[in-house]
Amino acid sequence: MSLTQIQYFVAVAEEENVTRAARRLHVSQPPLSRQLLKLEGELGAPLFDRAAAGDKRMQLSPEGRAFLQHARRILAEVEAAAQSVKASGAPRET
Amino acid sequence: MSLTQIQYFVAVAEEENVTRAARRLHVSQPPLSRQLLKLEGELGAPLFDRAAAGDKRMQLSPEGRAFLQHARRILAEVEAAAQSVKASGAPRET
DNA sequence: GCGGTCCAATACCCTTTGGATCTGGGTGGT
DNA sequence: ACCACCCAGATCCAAAGGGTATTGGACCGC
Numbered sequence: 506m507s508l509t510q511i512q513y514f515v516a517v518a519e520e521e522n523v524t525r526a527a528r529r530l531h532v533s534q535p536p537l538s539r540q541l542l543k544l545e546g547e548l549g550a551p552l553f554d555r556a557a558a559g560d561k562r563m564q565l566s567p568e569g570r571a572f573l574q575h576a577r578r579i580l581a582e583v584e585a586a587a588q589s590v591k592a593s594g595a596p597r598e599t
Numbered sequence: 600m601s602l603t604q605i606q607y608f609v610a611v612a613e614e615e616n617v618t619r620a621a622r623r624l625h626v627s628q629p630p631l632s633r634q635l636l637k638l639e640g641e642l643g644a645p646l647f648d649r650a651a652a653g654d655k656r657m658q659l660s661p662e663g664r665a666f667l668q669h670a671r672r673i674l675a676e677v678e679a680a681a682q683s684v685k686a687s688g689a690p691r692e693t
Numbered sequence: 694g695c696g697g698t699c700c701a702a703t704a705c706c707c708t709t710t711g712g713a714t715c716t717g718g719g720t721g722g723t
Numbered sequence: 724a725c726c727a728c729c730c731a732g733a734t735c736c737a738a739a740g741g742g743t744a745t746t747g748g749a750c751c752g753c
Binding site: 582586 | 600644646664672677679680681684
């Protein structure tokens with residue numbers, strides 16, 4: 506599992522569409538598709554319901570919904586980690 | 600920034616020694632050293648005080664200490680994320 | 694029923710990343 | 724002075740990750 510995979514997953518979960526998510530992430534669709542599958546493989550469960558015939562959207566599976574919560578927290582925490590370094594290195598602006 | 604870099608960093612922070620951390624992580628010392636430097640580069644600040652002449656330990660810098668807290672949370676959250684998928688996929692043992 | 698559209702997945706190639714080995718420089722202990 | 728320890732740099736090679744082109748399945752209008 507990697508941070509990029511997590512970013513990718515969140516984007517797809519939000520867009521409910523791989524192609525749109527790819528545009529948003531400035532990558533092409535196939536790599537995104539692959540990383541998604543790879544992530545599902547590692548986790549041992551599908552994160553999306555692709556089966557839905559009459560519905561083209563990439564809908565989150567139950568596992569996907571559970572994962573999404575943590576995924577968001579991870580990304581936020583990463584952001585915070587980077588900030589904290591900058592903050593502690595330059596505690597004051599002067 | 601990647602999850603492996605974060606793992607590496609935590610290990611070194613705990614061991615206060617790159618070589619030992621490398622053994623613990625089952626990687627060799629040079630890659631570990633490089634990832635550390637790379638991480639510091641990305642963050643824009645050194646995470647360790649290597650300057651200390653008479654002291655061989657890799658001591659955390661103030662920025663390093665700040666980062667460590669988040670780093671641990673990130674790894675814990677990643678762990679939790681994986682667990683949550685397994686849990687929601689197989690809510691019961693039967 | 695047939696072509697056109699939309700979308701994810703696969704095939705293939707190529708660049709980049711990351712790990713391993715070997716080496717060097719600097720410090721401390723005996 | 725010699726040896727041990729430790730981090731960083733150089734070099735090489737395998738693996739990962741992204742891009743383009745293409746396929747395959749489902750739906751829509753005609």
